[in-house]
Amino acid sequence: MTEVTRAADVTEQAEDAAAARSRLPDLTYTEAETDLRSAVRSVLEERATAAAVLARTETPDTYDIGLWRTLASQVGCAGLLIPEAHGGAGASFREAAVVCEEIGRAVAPVPFIGSAVIATAALLELGVADLLGQLAAGATTAALAVPFESVPMVRPEPTVRLAGPGASDQPGTYRLTGSVKGVADALPADWLIIPADGVPYGVYLVAADAEGVRRTPVTSLDMTRQLADLELDGVQARLLGAGPAAEKAVATALRAGAAMLAAEQLGLAERALDITLAYVKQRYQFARPVGSFQALKHRFADWWVAVTQARAASRYAAACLAADDPDMAVAVALAKSVCSDTAVLAGQEMIQLHGGIGFTWEHPAHLYLKRAKSSALALGTADRHRAALAALVNLPPA
Amino acid sequence: MSEADLAEGLRAQVREFLSQHDPATTERLEFVRARFDAGLAWVHYPVGLGGQGLPRIAQKVVDAEFAAAGAPTNRPERNGIGLGMAAPTILAFGDDEQRARWLKPLWTGEDIWCQLFSEPGAGSDLANLATRAVRDGDHWVVNGQKVWTSSAHIASRAMLVTRTDPDLPKHKGLTYFGVDMTSPGVEVRPLRQATGEAEFNEVFLTDVVIPDTDRIGEVGQGWQVATGTLMNERVALGAFALPREGGMIGFSAKTWREHPERRTAGLHDRLLRLWAAAEVSRLAGERLRQQLAAGQPGPEGSGAKLVYARLNQEIADLQLELLGGDGLRYSDWTMHRPDSADFYGRDSGYRYLRSKGNSIEGGTSEILRNIVAERVLGLPPEIRLDKDKPWKDLPR
Ligand SMILES: Cc1cc2nc3c(=O)[nH]c(=O)nc-3n(C[C@H](O)[C@H](O)[C@H](O)COP(=O)(O)OP(=O)(O)OC[C@H]3O[C@@H](n4cnc5c(N)ncnc54)[C@H](O)[C@@H]3O)c2cc1C
Numbered sequence: 193m194t195e196v197t198r199a200a201d202v203t204e205q206a207e208d209a210a211a212a213r214s215r216l217p218d219l220t221y222t223e224a225e226t227d228l229r230s231a232v233r234s235v236l237e238e239r240a241t242a243a244a245v246l247a248r249t250e251t252p253d254t255y256d257i258g259l260w261r262t263l264a265s266q267v268g269c270a271g272l273l274i275p276e277a278h279g280g281a282g283a284s285f286r287e288a289a290v291v292c293e294e295i296g297r298a299v300a301p302v303p304f305i306g307s308a309v310i311a312t313a314a315l316l317e318l319g320v321a322d323l324l325g326q327l328a329a330g331a332t333t334a335a336l337a338v339p340f341e342s343v344p345m346v347r348p349e350p351t352v353r354l355a356g357p358g359a360s361d362q363p364g365t366y367r368l369t370g371s372v373k374g375v376a377d378a379l380p381a382d383w384l385i386i387p388a389d390g391v392p393y394g395v396y397l398v399a400a401d402a403e404g405v406r407r408t409p410v411t412s413l414d415m416t417r418q419l420a421d422l423e424l425d426g427v428q429a430r431l432l433g434a435g436p437a438a439e440k441a442v443a444t445a446l447r448a449g450a451a452m453l454a455a456e457q458l459g460l461a462e463r464a465l466d467i468t469l470a471y472v473k474q475r476y477q478f479a480r481p482v483g484s485f486q487a488l489k490h491r492f493a494d495w496w497v498a499v500t501q502a503r504a505a506s507r508y509a510a511a512c513l514a515a516d517d518p519d520m521a522v523a524v525a526l527a528k529s530v531c532s533d534t535a536v537l538a539g540q541e542m543i544q545l546h547g548g549i550g551f552t553w554e555h556p557a558h559l560y561l562k563r564a565k566s567s568a569l570a571l572g573t574a575d576r577h578r579a580a581l582a583a584l585v586n587l588p589p590a
Numbered sequence: 591m592s593e594a595d596l597a598e599g600l601r602a603q604v605r606e607f608l609s610q611h612d613p614a615t616t617e618r619l620e621f622v623r624a625r626f627d628a629g630l631a632w633v634h635y636p637v638g639l640g641g642q643g644l645p646r647i648a649q650k651v652v653d654a655e656f657a658a659a660g661a662p663t664n665r666p667e668r669n670g671i672g673l674g675m676a677a678p679t680i681l682a683f684g685d686d687e688q689r690a691r692w693l694k695p696l697w698t699g700e701d702i703w704c705q706l707f708s709e710p711g712a713g714s715d716l717a718n719l720a721t722r723a724v725r726d727g728d729h730w731v732v733n734g735q736k737v738w739t740s741s742a743h744i745a746s747r748a749m750l751v752t753r754t755d756p757d758l759p760k761h762k763g764l765t766y767f768g769v770d771m772t773s774p775g776v777e778v779r780p781l782r783q784a785t786g787e788a789e790f791n792e793v794f795l796t797d798v799v800i801p802d803t804d805r806i807g808e809v810g811q812g813w814q815v816a817t818g819t820l821m822n823e824r825v826a827l828g829a830f831a832l833p834r835e836g837g838m839i840g841f842s843a844k845t846w847r848e849h850p851e852r853r854t855a856g857l858h859d860r861l862l863r864l865w866a867a868a869e870v871s872r873l874a875g876e877r878l879r880q881q882l883a884a885g886q887p888g889p890e891g892s893g894a895k896l897v898y899a900r901l902n903q904e905i906a907d908l909q910l911e912l913l914g915g916d917g918l919r920y921s922d923w924t925m926h927r928p929d930s931a932d933f934y935g936r937d938s939g940y941r942y943l944r945s946k947g948n949s950i951e952g953g954t955s956e957i958l959r960n961i962v963a964e965r966v967l968g969l970p971p972e973i974r975l976d977k978d979k980p981w982k983d984l985p986r
Contacts, residue, residue, distance in 0.1 A: 216831055219877035220884060469967055484970035489963035496962060497893040501867070504874035530870050578862040587846055587861060590853035 264330030271328030296459030306377020354390025392434035414566035457535035539564035672703030723752035764812030
């Protein structure tokens with residue numbers, strides 16, 4: 193036994209030299225982060241109950257805009273990543289990750305990642321002050337118009353093009369034509385941020401209700417984050433940034449999105465575990481709680497261990513983004529791959545360990561599975577992120 | 591005092607100590623004894639017992655300062671069980687006389703300690719142990735057999751759990767001792783393991799006489815003391831995070847880079863999964879360390895060893911496949927008795943075999959899952975038939 197302790201002791205001194213090289217950021221939660229968590233949780237516990245979330249998936253308004261306004265302006269979630277100079281909270285990805293965990297726990301239908309993370313990160317990169325101010329206030333939301341399955345490390349192939357100006361257009365007017373399939377958080381958005389090909393390749397801004405914009409709700413695997421297909425037909429647009437700056441903005445936004453989605457997956461996995469644990473403690477079969485059977489206890493132990501590992505990965509990614517750490521790319525690839533796998537495991541176990549009730553429509557387990565699987569497919573699958581890792585840490589393929 | 595002030599103060603103390611005990615010329619034992627007396631051995635221990643009652647994290651400052659000066663060490667690698675398990679047990683449950691008598695030679699390495707817990711009939715079910723201790727005036731007479739005792743062949747003292755009252759239920763009739771391994775009647779026989787050598791031993795105890803002054807804790811309190819020992823065992827953490835690729839995965843990453851001709855798509859997938867898992871477990875270990883340092887010990891510790899054992903085994907398994915034909919060779923089957931366990935130092939075949947022990951030693955992975963499920967997740971305990979009956983009436 194003890195071998196473990198002993199090995200640790202042995203390495204302790206040899207590690208002195210290596211210690212400096214392996215300094216890691218704070219991976220715990222600060223007091224401020226914990227306070228923010230409580231604030232978000234208390235709103236979600238009241239307003240995003242399982243019954244409410246389920247019911248909303250069958251209404252035309254699958255996003256809960258009322259809830260979002262509360263989170264956005266009252267709790268201040270919308271402007272977390274936006275500097276105070278632009279009216280935001282000047283917080284960091286560490287705090288944003290905590291909000292994502294809570295949203296994942298509740299599988300809440302709010303556009304936090306699409307607007308307050310991805311769109312915001314793009315606008316920050318491009319320095320679009322006026323729009324950042326609006327977003328920070330929580331009054332409007334925006335979405336980056338790329339398919340949700342876009343992989344952060346790969347430039348999404350633009351499916352929108354600059355169209356020739358209309359006959360009566362002023363010089364310098366831009367018009368966009370094309371379509372983008374499966375965009376997350378675009379349904380409730382007031383603004384669409386659209387990467388488009390042409391001269392210049394750029395990122396453009398379009399009002400979601402502008403003439404020539406068509407948003408078609410998609411029957412999505414995950415209706416707690418319903419996707420939209422976009423069609424643009426000569427829509428008038430404002431150029432936000434062009435060339436490499438625009439590409440960088442898209443890449444930065446997608447990477448931030450992947451990291452924060454990993455935090456959401458962590459929260460989802462953790463809550464699915466909590467709910468399932470509570471169930472097996474009070475569900476009796478064979479005159480004892482089913483949670484007393486060792487076959488299940490061991491599955492729970494493994495599940496819990498997976499959550500502890502996912503938490504470490506997610507915290508590291510958030511800390512690296514917050515500090516603009518050069519290890520950021522590795523951190524995000526790790527977090528998204530590990531948290532995707534853990535969330536899907538959680539969704540699966542949640543259904544199986546509930547038995548028949550877990551397979552019903554009334555029970556929230558399917559919402560967790562669907563959100564877990566969809567988010568695992570989104571912004572780079574675990575496999576894609578491991579492939580990215582291979583390049584980043586010099587483990588080239590066969 | 592701020593952490594920085596504390597660190598600066600300790601560094602000054604070490605420098606002062608070094609100015610009086612030249613590490614280059616002072617004999618090793620003399621040096622480490624003086625270091626103990628100066629309260630610079632383990633600073634989180636009490637004053638007078640090698641420490642200064644400081645927070646645990648202050649220790650790394652002291653160790654780093656001594657290491658930088660090239661000072662001789664107390665050879666902690668030879669006494670992992672003593673330092674990691676016996677010392678905290680003595681501190682928590684021993685009396686003043688025992689602390690004064692045992693802790694100094696333990697820390698300096700003059701006394702190597704081993705752990706006489708497991709028996710042929712008592713492994714996971716440690717409380718079932720049968721080694722008998724019978725009181726005879728101011729001493730005890732002990733008879734029984736222990737097994738899997740790592741380092742017994744180099745140990746001069748042992749943590750010993752015995753049964754003192756077979757009529758009580760199993761957990762109640764146990765008593766704990768710090769036994770002198772050189773006593774007449776202690777016989778240590780090597781027990782050869784799958785790797786070819788013998789880190790561990792069988793220990794036969796025949797009419798071994800133990801003075802009552804070597805009893806740790808009250809008569810009948812042995813289970814509480816043993817549980818205290820085992821809690822220290824499961825904190826499987828060094829003071830610092832290893833660097834990235836610092837563990838077993840480093841060997842595989844290196845082999846992969848050096849041998850493009852051995853790469854296949856399937857191996858690549860496995861390597862990446864394990865690389866990611868190993869890196870994440872490194873981060874999880876660091877998170878745990880940070881929580882402990884901040885005085886918010888989380889339950890994650892119990893999971894760390896589960897992950898560690900599984901990863902070591904899977905990585906060692908992959909490594910053999912990365913070696914091609916060399917995976918078919920083994921370094922050395924000769925029976926010998928090493929001073930300490932070495933997980934990483936030998937070849938890949940050794941690591942493949944040695945890692946199989948990781949999920950058995952220190953509590954099997956099945957037992958650890960029970961612990962996580964019950965103590966962390968609050969799931970109902972196993973149904974037990976053995977808790978309240980007299981130990982002597984249990985089926986076995
Ligand atoms: C390398 C090595 C070094 C060791 N060093 C020491 C030492 O220094 N001192 C010392 O005292 N001991 C030492 N041990 C012994 C070790 O602690 C025991 O081997 C271990 O606790 C398991 O006990 P056992 O071997 O009797 O297996 P058993 O307890 O008989 O277990 C057999 C199998 O049953 C499973 N099992 C048992 N109970 C349960 C349960 N309730 N639920 C589910 N599954 C269960 C186990 O997981 C295992 O798979 C060492 C062991 C090894 C391998």
